[in-house]
Amino acid sequence: MVEEYPYPLSPPDTSIFEEDTTEYSIRGSDTSQPRLSISQPCISDAQRAPSYPLYRAVKEGRYIDADGIRADLLNLGVHIRPDPIYALPALYALQTADTVNRIRVFAAWLSLVPARSDTTPTLTETQDHLKGISDLLLSELDNTDTAQSPDLRIAMAFVMVCISKGYTEHLPFPCTRRIIQLASPEHAAHFLNELVTIHEYEAGPEGVDRSLLTRLYAIAIRAQHWNGRYSLAVQFMKDAAARDIAVDQRTVARLYKYLQAKSLPVPAVLREANVRAPVDTEGVLGLSFEEEDIHRDIDVVAYLRKLRRTLTSPYPPSAKAIANFLLAYRSMRRSHAVELLYNRAIRRTITTRTWAMAEMIYYLHRRKPVYALVIYSRYFHLTAVPKLLVEDTLRRFTPASRFKVPEGIRKLDPTPADTVYAWRALLDHHGSLKRAEVLYAHLMQKMATARAEISSAESSSASSDVGDEIGNAKTIPTSESQDAAAVKGIVDQGRDVLARLPDHFIPAVPNPRVMLSPYYFLPFIQVLGERATPRRAARIFVDMATLGIEPDIYNYTALAGVYAAAGRSGRCLMILDQLESWASNVALGDGEDEQALPYILRPTLATYTTVLRGLVDSRRLPGALLVRRKLVERFNYVYGTDWRTDRALDLLHALQQLDKGRKGVDAKIPAKAMDPWKEKRKSNPPDLLDVTVISASVSVGSSVNT
Structure with missing residues (x-):
């Protein structure tokens, strides 16, 4: 059977003839090749x-x-x-x-x-x-x-x-x-x-x-x-x-x-x-995983307008800010704005990750940890958590199979900032102390595996890493410094990119160093300190030192909060003093000021707020008053700056009022006393360093519970 070829629409290849004559050439002529049909489709050069x-x-x-x-x-x-x-x-x-x-x-x-x-x-x-x-x-x-x-x-x-x-x-x-x-x-x-x-x-x-x-x-x-x-x-x-x-x-x-x-x-x-960029006031992990960490008392319209603008900006909103909006908006039983923001968030990797974290925070706040695990498994690879345990948990929990999550999402590699919420969800779902210890054993096993991989890689090839001395990092040679003829010779080889690649297999393996992060220990410090003893939470710092992981301010904040919630005023105050001592002992370099100090060594407003809230909840009034004075003096705090700190101060004020009553600080705090300056907060903020209030309290130095 003879194959049918389309009618040629271009000049013939004149290179097959001895010379290019007008007999065969139609270039420069006004004539064109006839078409077989007016409706004939366009034919490509190939x-x-x-x-x-x-x-x-x-x-x-x-x-x-x-x-x-x-x-x-x-x-x-x-x-x-x-x-x-x-x-x-x-x-x-x-x-x-x-x-x-x-x-x-x-x-x-x-x-x-x-x-x-x-x-x-x-x-x-x-x-x-x-x-x-x-x-x-x-x-x-x-x-x-x-x-x-x-x-x-x-x-x-x-x-x-x-x-x-x-x-x-x-x-x-x-x-x-x-x-x-x-x-x-x-x-x-x-x-x-x-x-x-x-x-x-x-x-x-x-x-x-x-x-x-x-x-x-x-x-x-x-x-x-x-x-x-x-x-x-x-x-x-x-x-x-x-x-x-x-x-x-x-x-x-x-x-x-x-x-x-x-x-x-x-x-x-x-x-x-370096230029001064917008500062995220909530930090990487915020204050804690408690219910009070997000609230629904927000201006939904203003929040929506801000989120729509910042989700596509170079500085996207924090996960806690999105979670606040989700809590307030979903409480109104509406969903259209959530879909709008979600479609904006998934356009970029950074906002997709932030949206997933916000969803996990939202469901942890709603006391639905399995739903938070569903979100994590849909958005992230299960490489930083016990994969079999997570899959078994989702399989056994029937409502999780009916939980609707957008399909077709490209999974991301987990980071410590988002995986810490998955560990917290596992701890909340498996509520016993025994199960918490089992989960901690899983974490330590993953940490040990990552440390072993790093050690084997360093021993097998001394040049596998660039080195730890950042000041000695060398510059990659620029193209101008290379031999131009050699570059041209490589590129001209039919654009053969294989000549520019190694001959051997290049494996794609996530960096095990990501697993060695102090963030993973944060939920275990809080949960084991609550379900066991503060001493058990303190032993986690020994395990971190064994693995070569240096605790950061979030770990110390969690440990101080555990001691404060247990009523150990002396111990948590000692941690605060130690952190302040470390910050004051850091030597300044030439041309540096206080702002150049590593913020990891300085206690933050979140640290003092966590300790203050823990002491108030444990009804340790003298220690709470001392922490309040340190907080106001250290940060020049003005009432209304942060709602979580304001909440702790309101509870402290209510506790002071109870201390004047017949039942003392052990009585139940009335609802009216939870926000004593509700009407006058903006026009007439309270004096946080009212010396008459503090002097009327019990002597702090003689009543601190150690």
């Missing part, structure tokens, strides 16, 4: 080229035959016209696990996709195909909680081909972020440098997209900061400065803040780039 058999094989879905045809055409030296349809066999190569030389076949087909500069009507089709490949690769990179680790080289090749073909506006940034997160320091630095080198060569000196380079370096710095590799993050920061690339303020401010928190030296390039 259909008119000598490589049409390859195009037809791909069009019919015969990808295995097409691979053989492609090899034959290349051997014969036949030029293959680029076409968006060639992205389909590249996608097929990814989906076929048993494909021989999977990365080679994938890169070969992907190289036949048209470049961004080709002004063809198939540009949208090309971008759609690349989006499908990006989504598939991203699902593989996100699937890190399985036994088989994906090969990062395939995703690296995809990003390199995209940037070499000029698709900078539609570059798969999520893939880029995941590659840098999951790669070793050497591979991450090499990959970033290759991306910048390829773009600078392809675009030329005048066409370099500075915004693209800024975004690439910001992604790399935030990814290594998330991994806990602060030295590599600083190295990327220095490299960006050497290339005269200005990193965005949010990335710089976050890295600067955490270097101070870890008491690590801040390089001059980072200190110069």
Whole structure:
């Protein structure tokens, strides 16, 4: 049977003739080839080229035959016209696990996709195909909680081909972020440098997209900061400065803040780039997991207007702020605004993570911990929690199967800030002390495994990490310092990205350093201190020291709160004094002021509020009055600054009124006394240091319960 070929609509290939004469050439002529039909569809260049058999094989879905045809055409030296349809066999190569030389076949087909500069009507089709490949690769990179680790080289090749073909506006940034997160320091630095080198060569000196380079370096710095590799993050920061690339303020401010928190030296390039960014007044974890941590007494309309604006801004709202809105709005039995905010939140990774945390906080507040676990399992990989235990808990709890959660959400790697709520949900669901000890054993096992992985990696290769000395971090050589001829020779090899990648398998494994965080111990300090004794909570600090984990202010806040809730006034006051002593003993460097001190050593307003609330709840009036005086003097606190601190002060005032009565402080606090300055709070705030009130109380020094 004779195959039917379309009528040619372009001039013939005159290279097969001895000379280009007017007999065969129609260039410059006003005549055009006749059409067979007015309604004939537009025919692509690939259909008119000598490589049409390859195009037809791909069009019919015969990808295995097409691979053989492609090899034959290349051997014969036949030029293959680029076409968006060639992205389909590249996608097929990814989906076929048993494909021989999977990365080679994938890169070969992907190289036949048209470049961004080709002004063809198939540009949208090309971008759609690349989006499908990006989504598939991203699902593989996100699937890190399985036994088989994906090969990062395939995703690296995809990003390199995209940037070499000029698709900078539609570059798969999520893939880029995941590659840098999951790669070793050497591979991450090499990959970033290759991306910048390829773009600078392809675009030329005048066409370099500075915004693209800024975004690439910001992604790399935030990814290594998330991994806990602060030295590599600083190295990327220095490299960006050497290339005269200005990193965005949010990335710089976050890295600067955490270097101070870890008491690590801040390089001059980072200190110069740092600008004062908006401060999150609620901190990473807020005050506690108690019901009073969020409240529904808010202006819903104002909150909604603020959240709609900030969810798409460089400084998104905190999880506690979103949880406050969810509590107030859902109490009105309405849902439209929640759907609107959710659709805005899932546009970015950072706001998706924040939204998931807000949902968990909301359900923990509602005393529905299993629903919080459902949220966590839908949004995050179960790598930082006991996976089998979480799955068994969700399977046994029947209402969890009927709980509606949006499907199709791309799972994220967990961080300590969001995983701590999953551990708290497990502790709340398994309410006994015995089960809490079992969960703590699970946590210690994961910590020990992460520590063993780090030790084995450091012993097997001394160069596997960049080093702990941030001040000695070296700058990656810029493309200007490289041999231009060598770079041109590599790029001109048919844009063969495989020549720029290592020959060996690059595994995608989450950084075990993320598991060694003091945040994970926070719910256990609170729960074990409540269900057992404060001494049991204090022993957790010994376990942290054994693992080489340094407690931060949140851990000390939780421990002081446990002692305060148990009525141990002397012990919690001793913790506060010790924290203040550490802060005052930190030496200032040249040119530094008090604000440059690591905030990790300083007790915060949340620390004093937690202790004050614990002493009030345990009816330890003398100690509570002393903490109030320290709080007001330390922070120059004005009533109305923070509603949680105001709440603790209101309860303290009510406790003072009870102490004057017949039953003393052990009597029940009346509802009217819970907010004594409700009407005059704004116009006439109370004097928090009323000496007459304090002097009328029992002597603090003689009545503190130790």
